[in-house]
Amino acid sequence: MKIVVLGLSLSSSWGNGHATTFRALLSAFAARGHDILFLERNVPWYAAHRDLDAPDYCRLAFYDDLPGLDAWRAEIAAADAVIVGSYVPDGIAIGHYALDHAQGVTAFYDIDTPVTLTALREGRCDYLTAELIAGYDLYCSFTGGPTLDLLEREYGSPMARALYCSVDIDAYRPMPVEKRWDLTYLGTYSPDRQPTLEALLIDPARRMPEKRFAVAGPQYPDDIDWPANVERIDHLPPADHAAFYSASRYTLNVTRADMIAAGWSPSVRLFEAAACGTPILSDIWPGIDELLRPGSEILLAKGSDDIVAWLAEDASAVGAAARERILTGHSAACRAAELERYLEEAQDAAGRCAVAAE
Incomplete structure (x- = not known):
């Protein structure tokens, strides 16, 4: 297939998980023989990082802007599939542009589905509308x-499918x-x-001054x-992630409130840490047990007491089991095969609709 992706960012992982998600998925998709063009909005905060x-x-x-897409209009029209991602600047206008000009399958890849649906219900989503959901041939969902x-x-999506990170x-x-x-x-x-980070890492750090902790990531308030005993790392580029996880006896998985409520919303960090064989201590949400088995592939924590108890144990076997699960079910190669299958399914459905309309 020839596909065009209009995503938030591929070039910069600063302050977003989209870049690493797209990098893994598209690299594996290309390895299956497909041709990919990624179109990214040129914005200063990613350009600087x-x-x-x-x-x-x-x-x-x-x-640079919506009119700038006209330079790629022929590529969009000729593609077998055009995929628009969540949180793309001017995403609603971009979505309509894709629907107007694409002649192949159109798809939306939502890496933020619960957040998206909450914003839609509250009338404040600036990258998707109910009309667009019904218009895209395929809705690939993080959830x-x-x-x-x-x-x-x-919402009238013709085809909604889970495409986890x-x-x-x-x-x-x-x-x-x-x-x-x-x-x-x-x-x-x-x-x-x-609040979950406070309960599951900062409070245990205060209770266990002899232990060593680290929090890596940007935009944390100064107050x-x-x-x-908590080391702060402002930004950790993807090239350093594996070493960071490997240097950790345990790592923490913390989930946003909307995603806990929806369930079945694993973050890319969950899969990345597990692939490094690092035992994961996680908050609890519906569906997590379908991705990794609690107690043997992931450890669940309700509060700081659970964290303190686990840190006194050796859970290296849990990390090793999680890595095996990732290799067999959640690698980028597995996900690329799923995307290929979904796009082919959407092509077949669109072909049946075209025949029925004649």
Whole structure:
């Protein structure tokens, strides 16, 4: 297939998980023989923090505004599939542009589905509308479970399918480094995640001054009272993720409130940490047990007491089991095969509709 992707960012992982998600998925998709053009809005905050200029698995090009897409209009029209991502600037206008000019399958890849649906209900989503959901041939969702039925039943999506985040198992693997920290967390600051981070990392750090902790990620407010045994890393580029996880006895998975409510919403960090063989301590949400088995592949924590108890144990076997699960079910290669299958299914459905209309 020839596909065009209009996504938030491929060039910069600064402050977003979209870039690493797209990098893993599209690299594996290209390995299946497909041709990919990624079109990224040229914005100053990503331009100042680019850590991928020339991917070897796709063409990466930038456009400055909506009229700038006309330079790629012929490519969009000729593509077998055009995929628009969530949080793309002017995403509603971009979506209509794709629907107006694409002659192949049109798809939306939502890496933020619960957040998207909350914003739609509250009338404040600036990258998607109910009309666009019904217009796209395929809705690939970061969230599975009952949300897929809701997208089809209430919003009129012709085809909603789970396309969870995944991981490049060549980039994310156990590294031969010393264990520097007992518990770490990698993630951009989010107000609705912060109370869980306080309960599951900061409070245990205060209770266990002899242990070592680290929080990596940008945009944390200056007024957070970090304990002395919590190391802060403002930005950790993807090239350093595997070493970071491998240097951690445990790592923490913290989920946004909307995604806990929807369930079935694993973050890309969950898969990346597991691929490195690092035992994961996670908050609890519906569907997590369908991705990794609690107790043997992932450890669930209700509060700081659970964290304190686990940090006194050796859970290396849990990390090893999680890595095996990722290799067999959640690698980028697995996800690319799913995307290929969904696009072919959407092509077949569109062909049947065209025949019926004649």
